[in-house]
Amino acid sequence: MTKQIHLWAFLQGIGHYPSGWRHADATPEAVFSMDYYKSVGQLAERGRFDSIVFGDQLQSRGANGHTPERVAIPTLDPIALLAAMGAVTEHIGLVATVSTTYFEPEAVAERFATLDRITGGRAGWNIVTTAHPASAWNFGQDEMPEKSSRYARAHEFVEAACELWDSAETDGNAVPVQYRGQHITMDATMPGPALPQGRPILVQAGQSPDGRAFAAATAEAIFCPAPTKEDGIAFRNDMHERIAAAGRDPEAVKIMPGLSFILADSEEEAIAKDEAILDLADEALCIEYLGESIGFWLGGHDPKEPIPFDDIVAGTEFPVADITRMLEKPAASGIALGEFASRHVRTPRGHTVFRGTPQQLADRMIDWIDSGACDGFTLQPAYMPGELEIFVDQVVPLLQKAGRLRLDYPGPTLRDTMGIAA
Amino acid sequence: MNRHFILSATIAQPELNNPAWADSVLNGADRAGIDLAVLGAPGSLPFDPMVIAAWAAPMTQRIGLVPCVSTAVAHPFHSARSLSAIDFLSSGRAAWNPIAGAGHDNIVAADMVSAARSLWDGWASDALIIDKESGRYLDGSKVRLSNYEGPHFKVRGPLNAARPLQGHPLLVADASAPFDVAGTDLVILEEGQAALPGSNCLKRAGNSPDLAALVAEFEAGEIAGVHWTLTNPGDDLREIAEFSSALSRFRQARETGSTLRERLGLPLSDNLISEGAFA
Numbered sequence: 153m154t155k156q157i158h159l160w161a162f163l164q165g166i167g168h169y170p171s172g173w174r175h176a177d178a179t180p181e182a183v184f185s186m187d188y189y190k191s192v193g194q195l196a197e198r199g200r201f202d203s204i205v206f207g208d209q210l211q212s213r214g215a216n217g218h219t220p221e222r223v224a225i226p227t228l229d230p231i232a233l234l235a236a237m238g239a240v241t242e243h244i245g246l247v248a249t250v251s252t253t254y255f256e257p258e259a260v261a262e263r264f265a266t267l268d269r270i271t272g273g274r275a276g277w278n279i280v281t282t283a284h285p286a287s288a289w290n291f292g293q294d295e296m297p298e299k300s301s302r303y304a305r306a307h308e309f310v311e312a313a314c315e316l317w318d319s320a321e322t323d324g325n326a327v328p329v330q331y332r333g334q335h336i337t338m339d340a341t342m343p344g345p346a347l348p349q350g351r352p353i354l355v356q357a358g359q360s361p362d363g364r365a366f367a368a369a370t371a372e373a374i375f376c377p378a379p380t381k382e383d384g385i386a387f388r389n390d391m392h393e394r395i396a397a398a399g400r401d402p403e404a405v406k407i408m409p410g411l412s413f414i415l416a417d418s419e420e421e422a423i424a425k426d427e428a429i430l431d432l433a434d435e436a437l438c439i440e441y442l443g444e445s446i447g448f449w450l451g452g453h454d455p456k457e458p459i460p461f462d463d464i465v466a467g468t469e470f471p472v473a474d475i476t477r478m479l480e481k482p483a484a485s486g487i488a489l490g491e492f493a494s495r496h497v498r499t500p501r502g503h504t505v506f507r508g509t510p511q512q513l514a515d516r517m518i519d520w521i522d523s524g525a526c527d528g529f530t531l532q533p534a535y536m537p538g539e540l541e542i543f544v545d546q547v548v549p550l551l552q553k554a555g556r557l558r559l560d561y562p563g564p565t566l567r568d569t570m571g572i573a574a
Numbered sequence: 575m576n577r578h579f580i581l582s583a584t585i586a587q588p589e590l591n592n593p594a595w596a597d598s599v600l601n602g603a604d605r606a607g608i609d610l611a612v613l614g615a616p617g618s619l620p621f622d623p624m625v626i627a628a629w630a631a632p633m634t635q636r637i638g639l640v641p642c643v644s645t646a647v648a649h650p651f652h653s654a655r656s657l658s659a660i661d662f663l664s665s666g667r668a669a670w671n672p673i674a675g676a677g678h679d680n681i682v683a684a685d686m687v688s689a690a691r692s693l694w695d696g697w698a699s700d701a702l703i704i705d706k707e708s709g710r711y712l713d714g715s716k717v718r719l720s721n722y723e724g725p726h727f728k729v730r731g732p733l734n735a736a737r738p739l740q741g742h743p744l745l746v747a748d749a750s751a752p753f754d755v756a757g758t759d760l761v762i763l764e765e766g767q768a769a770l771p772g773s774n775c776l777k778r779a780g781n782s783p784d785l786a787a788l789v790a791e792f793e794a795g796e797i798a799g800v801h802w803t804l805t806n807p808g809d810d811l812r813e814i815a816e817f818s819s820a821l822s823r824f825r826q827a828r829e830t831g832s833t834l835r836e837r838l839g840l841p842l843s844d845n846l847i848s849e850g851a852f853a
Contacts, residue, residue: 174706181704184736186632186663210651212717212734219717219732221710226697226736229652232628232659239593239629259622259647266625269591290651292728343588343620437709 155521157556158528158570159201160247160375160408163192167535168412170223170441170497171433177538184228186236192537193237196244199544200558202569203245203276204237205355205375205530206230210254211286215469218449220440231263238271245566247276247355252309253302254282254291257331258340260309261316264352265342273348273565278355278375279366281306285447285469301335303362308333310354310370316342317351349567350574368394371405372572375530377502378409384525406527406570410503411517414534415510415542422507429534430498438493445496446475455490459483503532510546517547518556578839579792579824580799581814582610582640582762582776587804588620593629599807600630604637606811607818607828609799609838610744612762614642616673616751624656631664638669638834640746645682646675650689650727654735658694661738666833669744669759673751678726683753685724687745692720693729695848697737720848740833741842757846759835762801774798774840785820792824 165183166173173180182188196204213224234246246267250260260277268275281302288296297305312331319327319342326341356363356371367374374391378384387409392402414429416422433441435455443450447469453460461483468475482492506513520526533539551557562568583603589595590613603611611630614623623641630639639660643653653670661668672683698716705711720731747753749764761773769775769791777788779800791797800817804810818825831837 171709173704173711174709176706178706180706180711184662186665189663190632209734212732214717214732217719219712219714221703221712221714224712224714224717226702227734228659228662229655229735231625232656232663235625235628236631236659236663239631239633254649255652256647262619262622262647263625266591266622269621270593270596270625270629272593286730289730291649345591432709434709 154555156558157517157521157551158406158408159199159557160203160205160528160530161192161196161199161201161540162205162207162410162530162532163196163536164207165225165227165536167539168532169429169433169534171429171437172535173225174432175429175535175538178535179537188537189233189237190240192540193241193244195537195540195544197241199548200552200561201244202528203247203566204234205247205276205278206233206249207278208249208251208280209284209287210251210282211284211290213444214449215443215447216449216467218451220444222437223440223444231267235267235270238267238274243561243564243569244274245276245353245569246271246274247278247353249278249280251280251282251287252306253297254287257309257312257336257338258316261313261340261342264313265317265320265347268347268349268352269345273567275349276353276355276373276566278357279306279310279370280357285471299360300362303358303366305335306366307369308336312336312338314351316340317347320344320346349565353566353570353572364391364394367391368398368400373406373408373570376407376409378525379502379504381520381523381525384409384520385523388524388526404572406572408528408530409526410532411506411529412503412532412534413506413513413539413543415508415513415539415546417509419508419512422509426505426507426534433494433497435490435494438497439490442493442496446470446478448475450489450493453489455493456488458486459489459492510542510550513547514550514554517551518554521556576826577792577798577824578609578827578837579821580610580760580776580838581608581818582612582760582799582801583608583810583814584612584615584801584803585807586613586615586620587807590626591621596626596630597633599804599811600634600637602807602811603814604634606815607825608637608814609828609834610638610640610669610746610760612640612642612671612746612801615803616642616748619644624653624660627668628656628660628663631660631667634664636667636828636837638667638744638838639664640669640671640744642671642673643686644673644675645678645686648686650686650693651729651733653686654690654693654733657690657743658733658735658738661740661743662736666739666835668738668740669746669834671746671748672753673748674753680751680753682726683751684755685726687753687755688724689720689722689727689729691742691846692722692848693731693733694737694742696720696732699737699741702736740835742846744834744838744840757843759840760798769796776801778803785817789821789824
């Protein structure tokens with residue numbers, strides 16, 4: 153049988169371009185209403201997607217106490233959102249991003265157990281360790297634990313949560329679980345019944361060596377950037393080696409790189425459409441976006457002057473070394489702040505960006521799968537819901553016709569849909 | 575508006591984890607006229623009430639959703655966000671009942687409330703502009719840091735979620751797990767406990783409650799309504815539905831008003847909003 157394509161819909165409220173909410177077919181007010189989530193959940197289900205995915209942050213967008221007026225989009229809590237969407241859909245998976253740094257394992261285990269049970273086995277957990285320093289301040293801490301210690305905690309956290317899920321007995325008898333690690337101490341019980349999936353699908357997205365080691369040991373699906381097919385192949389090969397070294401079956405782990413896309417009837421039209429959306433990000437918006445991504449409020453700085461490198465380094469909320477590495481070269485070149493910011497916003501976050509026709513996209517997806525670059529794609533519509541509608545109406549039928557995408561769901565749970573055994 | 579006689583019920587059966595059971599009981603409660611479904615109970619949480627409340631938001635029409643939130647596993651930043659989401663997804667029907675978790679005292683529960691309020695108050699109700707033409711999404715001057723520091727919790731803010739539709743979700747306290755914080759909207763009394771002057775109290779209904787006596791207490795302003803704990807949902811809901819129709823003259827508000835606060839006549843008072851924040 154030809155290899156099937158797995159599809160996830162990565163639905164950040166108003167799309168993945170900072171200016172996407174200004175597109176004529178975007179409905180930015182709707183992202184606070186149930187009607188919107190019901191319609192996009194059912195849309196993704198009509199497209200036979202494996203799952204919906206929501207990212208998450210544990211801090212508001214902004215820097216140095218300033219909230220940017222054009223990019224600080226408030227979001228809804230992903231688990232609450234997915235639980236509500238689970239009530240109005242029947243088959244689609246519900247993958248929520250939850251941090252192991254700013255939660256406790258018994259709370260997370262209970263949340264996912266409830267989500268899995270109430271949706272008949274459709275829960276997935278995108279495990280993150282949280283990297284934004286401003287998150288620490290919302291949990292009473294002055295600074296974030298350093299990276300390797302966050303990952304060490306994540307290992308123990310997932311282990312503790314799994315022990316708790318495994319302890320849930322079908323007959324309802326709660327077996328106490330005692331976990332003692334370096335970072336996690338847990339005494340908890342999980343009253344039954346057992347989760348429909350046994351455990352939620354474990355998803356991981358980190359790229360660093362710590363992140364890859366963690367994914368090799370734990371993940372059942374991996375979200376990653378792959379700017380080109382060759383990058384995808386290299387990443388998948390690397391992960392397969394690491395997964396095998398960890399004593400697990402590499403084929404059982406699905407690699408799902410991000411895919412941004414702009415579709416139109418011809419390639420030229422798609423490129424023009426893409427440019428038009430990017431042009432909605434005027435200079436002021438780009439400066440706010442840059443400020444947010446470097447942890448330094450740039451509102452008081454003249455766009456025509458050079459990048460205020462010394463001020464940024466002295467005032468950033470992020471690790472100074474990271475910011476220095478990022479800005480050293482452009483600052484030395486003397487480029488004006490506004491010009492640099494406008495370029496920065498056009499730099500995708502390492503994900504491939506497709507511009508073309510539905511047929512070209514379907515061909516590209518099949519080629520990547522057959523080349524061993526991935527097992528599926530995490531679709532990142534530039535704006536919502538218009539671009540996702542085009543994908544479902546025009547690309548999905550092509551994939552189905554090619555025998556690469558299911559016509560119907562194989563079973564009730566996300567594990568059934570993804571083909572991942574518990 | 576005439577006062578509305580509130581009907582409230584705790585649903586804490588582990589079967590709330592089961593979608594068919596939860597659908598039938600929550601919708602049964604909604605149809606019976608119950609205004610508030612308290613999900614979970616102090617000391618007994620066989621599921622995450624916040625997840626059940628979110629799931630129930632699109633499944634139900636008018637009923638208020640009151641997750642119990644234990645301070646043993648919750649943090650105000652997470653709680654404030656979840657409740658904001660549930661309030662939006664239910665069109666303004668969110669409420670909560672904070673309870674001190676194992677090893678915590680009631681001061682922690684009160685601290686959780688104050689911290690969550692400071693986060694909600696960090697966003698003005700008119701902070702969002704969402705104007706495609708000008709490209710302005712929000713008014714930055716209407717979003718502020720909380721810098722909250724209480725006896726147990728410390729949170730900087732701002733919340734990455736908008737102010738709930740109701741301003742603050744309705745705050746419900748259970749007298750069997752009390753906490754002391756200004757502006758508690760409703761207090762569920764313990765069995766046999768006398769009404770607390772100055773509070774909106776819900777009297778716990780025993781077996782075969784005396785309707786005439788309850789109406790007298792309601793008309794005298796001693797109680798705001800009645801609270802049941804469902805033990806046998808089928809029978810209990812039939813009894814409550816009869817109660818509701820017998821009280822129909824005090825129950826006009828149920829069909830009108832858009833948010834739970836409006837329907838129950840429990841507006842958010844201005845002096846509840848944290849200092850330096852916005853109405």
